[in-house]
Amino acid sequence: EVQLVQSGAEVRRPGESLKISCKASGYSFAETWIGWVRQMPGKGLEWMGLIYPGDSDTRYSPSFQGQVTISVDKSISTAYLQWKTLKASDTAIYYCARHVGTLLLGGWFDPWGQGTLVTVSS
C-alpha cells in the first residue's frame, strides 16, 4: 500500500525555523516526484513545489520560491519542507502528495499525506 505519513502538528513563534517531514512507503521513492501543497485556514489548495528524489531536482511555485526549501533524504524515503524564518501568515495545513504520471503530460497527485498543521503565533 502506498502511504505518505507526515510529522505532527507544530507551534512556533514568528522568526523561528521549522522543518516538517513526509515519510513515503509502498513505492519507489527515488523515482517519483513528490509535491507539497498549502491550505490556509478556511481556504483552498495552493501548489507550493515538488522534488524528484532521485536527483533532488526541485521546482517551486513563484509564490513560494525563496520562502521555503523542499528537500529529501532518499536513504529514509522522506521529503521535507523547511522554513528559516516563519511568519504568522505561514499558519496553515501543509500536505505532501505523490505525483503520478509524467510532468510532460501533467499527471496527478495520489495519495496525499494526512497533513501537518503549522501554527505560527506570538
Added chain:
Amino acid sequence: SSELTQDPAVSVALGQTVRITCQGDSLRRYYATWYYQKPGQAPVLVIHGKNNRPSGIPDRFSGSSSGNTASLTITGAQAEDEAVYYCNSRDSGGDHLFLFGAGTKVTVL
C-alpha cells in the same frame, strides 16, 4: 492566464445529478484532475486523465472536457458526496507548473 476557475458552491438533491465545472486556458492542453476534500481530511483523488477513476471511487463520478472547460459529474448524488471538490492541472501558460481551482462546495440536500 494561469488560473482555474470554479463556481464557489452548488447544491443537489439526493439521488439527482450535479455537474461541477472548471475553466482555464491550461485545460486546452492538459487534462484536469479532480479531488474531493471533506472537513478535517486530506484531499482524495476522484478523477484523473480523460476519465479515470481510482479504485474505491464509485462509478457515479465521471469526468469530461471540452475546450477550456473540464467537468466532474456526479450521477445519483449520495449524502457522502457532500464535500469541496477541487480541479487541478499543469499550468500551460506560466511558471506555476501546477494550478488548483478555488474549489466548489457541493451540498447534498
